[in-house]
Amino acid sequence: MMYKIIKSLTKLTVLVTLFSTPLTAQQKYQSATIGFYNLENLFDTEASVGYIDGTLEYTNPNYHVSIAADQVSKYDTVSFKERYTYENIQGKKIIRPLILQDEYSATGKKVWTEARYNQKLKNLAHVISQLGKDQTQSAPVIVGLCEIENRKVVEDLINQPTLKPYNYGIAHFNSFDARGVDVALIYQKDRFRVTETKPHVIEIFNDDGNRTYTRDILQVTGLLDGEEITFLVNHWPSRSGGEKASMPKRAKAAEVMKGIFDDIRAKNPNAKIMAMGDFNDDPVSPSIKKIMGAKGDKDKVKDSDIYNIMEPMYKKGMGTLAYRDSWNLFDQILTTGNMVETKKEYKSYKIYKSDIFSPAYTVTPEGQYKGYPFRMYGGDTYYANGYSDHFAVYTVLLREAK
Template sequence: MNILVSSYKFKKDLAYLVLVFLFISNLTIAQENQFQAATVGFYNVENLFDIYPSAGLIDGNKDYQDEFYHINIKREDIPKYDTVNCKCRLTEENLKGKKVVRELILIDEFTPDGPKAWDETKYNQKLRNLSKVISEMGADVTGTAPVVVGLAEVESREVIEDLIAMPLLQPFNYGVVHYNSLDKRGIDVGLIYQKDRVVVTKTQKYELEIYNTNGRRDYTRDILRVDALLDGEPMHFLINHWPSRRGGEAASSHKREAAAELMLSIFNEIREEDKDAKIISVGDFNDDPNSPSIKNVLNSVDKKRKVKDGDIFNATGSMFEKGFGTLAYRDGWNLFDQILTSSSLVGDNYDSYQLYRTEIFSPLYLVSREGSFKGYPNRMYGGDTYNANGYSDHFPVYSILLRKVKK
């Protein structure tokens, strides 16, 4: 009996010593390797509009790609500005020497007199709510707000400027990259970045030219490319908001496949400049990780261990396999908001920035607690019903990058 007790005690003591040794070893490794962290996020902020009715102005006397912008104008005043009834395709050649004002689908929707009674109080509440979300993405690990955030469904550069001026974001000294697109709803993509850590070296928008089954052009969002130095390290960011599933998933699939082809061409363009370039593509793809656009056109890989040189890694792919999503529709979840990277960001050598972890940001305050949307993302408007404590119909996503601090 005593021998058995002694044997048990010896094994217990040995197990304890092993645990102590492992703890000390891990502590020593952690002390030897200090890391620098950076969060890169994406957020579809759902209809971030100011309170003024606006239309899209294209001045054909200039380069329309750069000079297309929104102007505050009422629907009935459009003829005063429009110099030509242009039913032509909006191309530089057709617009040369002309000035065209396009009526946007949501021209009256987000105004004080519109169906949502969208006023300054509600607009500022939306900005405060969104700023809280952005300030907290990845902060539990990094201790700070994201260094880069891609945004979708913003009306203009001005609304992004208003967003980063909010008290919760102002300390991070964010800069803005934004181009107006030809999107018929008047929404664009954009990017904010901490100017103290990110130096933008190049920006470019890539226009997506797609058509409906009737042969008419479907004006949609561009893909935004931003080349930068993140803490001195070259990095390339692509911001996407691909065509919606309006008309049905299958019927509209070709539009998102065209967007995927455009994004792939940008990947290849960057890799021709630098085969080891680090590329992070974020966005609302309006498709899931297993959709043809993502899986077949991009040929994306969901598992880190299967990534080979030249692959595109879907950092959010494995989440979808586990049933997670970023938006819900008719009691079903989709993971439209995704982060895809070049293979050069996937590895265990943290001498330079590498992917550490990727998350869907869904704290309790971002989840509806009651009503028909209970359990869904907590949005500010369900139809025309206002919810002051709402945010967006999408959860944001983010990745944390790590690299060893050089001594």
Template sequence: MNITSKCIGFFLIIYLCTKITLIAQSKQRYQIRTIAFYNLENLFDTINNPNTFDDDRTPLGKDKWTSDRYMAKLKNMSTTLAKIGSSVTNSSPDIIGVCEVENDTVLTDLIQQPALINKGYGVIHYNSPDERGIDVALLYKKQAFIPTSFKSHRLLLFKDSNYRDYTRDQLIVGGLLDNEEIYFIVNHWPSRSGGEARSRPNRIAAAILNKRIIDSVKRVNINAKIISMGDFNDDPTNKSFKKVLQTEGRLKKVSDSILFNPMEELYRKGEGSLAYRDKWNVFDQIFFTGNLVNKQKDSYSFWKAYIYNAPYLITSKGRYKGYPKRTYSGGSYTGGYSDHFPVYIYLIRKEDN
């Protein structure tokens, strides 16, 4: 064999080895988990609670909230939850934060709907002191997530320095997602009732509480992975996020010590999770510790973030065309879904070959 033949043979071996390596890499499999949040917009049962202002959501109340309407609401909410992220995973979300739910009963009824009953969801919920009787909760697939700790943190607000302004708690749940420790915080911050500026201090207080919860976890484990989600009644660029929580919306500026908010980019692009007076807001958000943004795929890390605004969730005509299709509109029952769109992120990690 001459020198030319030897060279050709050598380069052929190199080429084949490289091709085999690339094929092996292309067959790398990834495990994907969907983390979602949805404001269920007044998911109440039909029974009057004398301790809260839920009178409108009863059969004899202003909304004429009958069993038929309640069952229709459960069907709408459950079918929507089942579809979030399914275009990639072919399944419903593994973790779901929800708000505007009345009690354990409605949560149990929700996960027992045909669209969810076979998904194996568990529920973590605390009754909050909110005057309307609405709470936050976490739904989780038992085969994916094992809760190891959970606690409800009270947000103390006052009216005119003398009277309590009762609002929702912040729920934190720690556990193992496929044997990897992750914490989830579910929020529903105070509304903008009375105007954004006037109500702003309440959301600043909520942000301070949220930061305190995150910091308390990190004091125990500086490397803890923490995901905070909710209806914050603030956009990603508001003071509560940029000044108090100090979130960052640009991936290239994120480090382990910084909270990354992927919803900020969606907001800057003009997307929205709810609309008010023909302006889109992204009040529904999911943000997390910077150590979930890494290129080492042997543990869970952030992949993508979305707002789930499927056509059937959108009002197709009338004054509110293009808005989320809600249960009541203009005081009339429309049989829709919610005044908010759900939001979700994908977490991804390599599977062992």
């Protein structure tokens, strides 16, 4: 949203209310909310499999798509028992089975009907539309998403009445994750012009040499109101089996993401990068603090550093998900140090305000999990007013209008 030159006392009041730090009243400012939201198993109601066309480049959106399970016979495919890698699949057309398909169906344990699917889309779209709105009076320009089944569910999401007016585009690639869940990025096409998209594979192997499949890191580079920024969307391996035992998997994910930062900045030391995601680790975990080297004190961050927007919140006891009455802050946004503004000048897009989005309607109102994020399913029990087991996070960027 662009703030116009103040011409009345009313508009002056709005500007003073909006900005908690002194800014020049005669100057126009632009703002853009950047958000991230774990949607917790946003599946459609159709049983699907993954169809991979290895005759295409892996960056082609048609390289790996979801198709209806009952349509497999219509595709010319070969049997495939090797590891899923771009090299092994090259030149082959294969079908990849997915789990959770039976569970998320009308006859499955979740009794996942069209009505329930549409209710979840409506609920999630409302949350997304509100991210940063108290600051910008608009829906977010960029939102990273995770736990989405395929591109179709994202298309259904952005076509909800609360989001459709904002003309969102989609960046998405199917990953080799065993559940069939991926990450994606939605963006307002009127304000963000994509120049490059690609997935970065995280290859993790068990002690027996078998590969554990997880989500790729999605890279989307583009021009936000004419200013180049790269966004990285993540969903790192879970803590299944215990935090310590699973730590090496997230360490590998951190190494891949740190490599992306390094590669981009080797080509352009002034590049702006924003990494967001469900890292399944807290801001003080080794993957974030040691491998990524992320810092949480903005007054000590240099342009060449990586800044963790969420670390100060974590140290205040804030979180985005709860487990056994303990809070974690797995959903985080990390940026290059050159996006931190300490002089209150905002000559280019810099971080202005960040927060965890947890209004009362997204919080479980009663019962054993009172105070936790309000899920649509507690086990197999359905709650029509539920959302996700994670709160969304966001940051508002600000700059002087060009």
